[in-house]
Amino acid sequence: MFLQVHNLRKSYGEKTSRVDVLQGLSFELEKGNICTLLGPSGSGKSTLLNIIGGIDSADEGYISLGGERTQDMGEKQLTLYRRKHLGYVFQMYNLIPNLTVRENEGRSSHRRRYGPGLEKDVVRP
Incomplete structure (x- = not known):
C-alpha cells in the first residue's frame, strides 16, 4: 500500500469552541491511483492534505506514504519527505x-x- 491513512483525528480550538474536523478517518491508496476529495467548506479536505503533506499534524492516528510515517519525522526529514513524494498547487x-x-x-x-x-x-x- 503506497498511502495509508489510519484513524486520523484532528480538532481545532478548546472546550466549548472545539471543532472536530477529522474523526477517525482511515483509507488506503495504491501507487498510481487517483483519489478525489469532495466536501463542503470546513469539512476537513485541506486539513487532511496538510497532514498528508507534513504541514500539520494529526491529534491521533498516522499517515504512511511509501512506508514512511510522517509523525516520526523531524523538520529536516519532513522537508526531504515532501521533496521525494509530494507536489503542491496552492489555491x-x-x-x-x-x-x-x-x-x-x-x-x-x-x-x-x-x-x-x-x-x-x-x-x-
Whole structure:
C-alpha cells in the first residue's frame, strides 16, 4: 500500500469552541491511483492534505506514504519527505495569474535548484 491513512483525528480550538474536523478517518491508496476529495467548506479536505503533506499534524492516528510515517519525522526529514513524494498547487492567490499551472510549478521547481531540464521530469501533466 503506497498511502495509508489510519484513524486520523484532528480538532481545532478548546472546550466549548472545539471543532472536530477529522474523526477517525482511515483509507488506503495504491501507487498510481487517483483519489478525489469532495466536501463542503470546513469539512476537513485541506486539513487532511496538510497532514498528508507534513504541514500539520494529526491529534491521533498516522499517515504512511511509501512506508514512511510522517509523525516520526523531524523538520529536516519532513522537508526531504515532501521533496521525494509530494507536489503542491496552492489555491489561486499563490499562483502567478498569467502562467499556466505547469509554468507555475516549473518556476517552483526552478527555485528548488533543479538542473536545467530536470523540471520536465518533476512537473508532469
